[in-house]
Amino acid sequence: MTTTQPSAHPRDTDIHRINDDECRRFLSSVELVGKRWNSGILLAIARGATRFSEIVAAVDGLSDRLLAQRLKELEASGLLTREVIASIPVQVRYELTPRGADLLGSLQPLVSWGQRWTDPS
């Protein structure tokens, strides 16, 4: 992806259609982390929440139903792992995969962006 302005030929007869591989990957990545609750869940786990109830408690406004759904998706995307512990009330432990942790890390510039442009409006 080239987010730089095409200063050389700003307005040619070029096809500006965005469907190359890199772009599609970018869009799916950003919509994956941007999907409601996903980044919050990942962040909660990164912060130390490991169990279902801990994640619900950590992410403000997140409901059981949506958490269960999102966890399935995130696990399917390979961002976290699910491990069932056969304790007396069954416990389930969620952890970030290296891939998931790396994803969170690559969102760091977004935090800086938020600080840089603290919205006064």
Place this chain on the structure above:
Amino acid sequence: MTTTQPSAHPRDTDIHRINDDECRRFLSSVELVGKRWNSGILLAIARGATRFSEIVAAVDGLSDRLLAQRLKELEASGLLTREVIASIPVQVRYELTPRGADLLGSLQPLVSWGQRWTDPS
């Protein structure tokens, strides 16, 4: 949130250091760019699309209705500007604000992440 990785431990152990204000800003940022079509629209504009119809053409699957809606939101968020040109069929020109361009730039690591973990399971 400080996802910066102190070279000693490349793992995610220091992500726990999160201040809630920072965290909320992060979540709103990520959900802003992650909201369906938003990043595609910003990307299209960054790549040279300036008019409504150009953006619709550039972003695959995007409809008029949603574009109009998203453009309002993005303008309200200060990520782009809207300028009406009183030509014969009226034209409207959209451009990224510095803030919007900076946002796209700070998503660059996400592109790298997508390349790094290229296997979709």
Place this chain on the structure above:
DNA sequence: GTGGTCACTTACCCATAGTAAGTCACTAAC
């Protein structure tokens, strides 16, 4: 006077999000 352009709106439907309550397997208390 039919058709075309541009930047939207409006109308409608359906998928998903949100909220609340239920389930299962078990244990501890009354």
Place this chain on the structure above:
DNA sequence: GTTAGTGACTTACTATGGGTAAGTGACCAC
């Protein structure tokens, strides 16, 4: 031995938002 509680979910239901299609209005060209 009925009641209550735990953890991790499901199920049921409603509300919100997205997708598709068609309409609008100011203009012009044929």
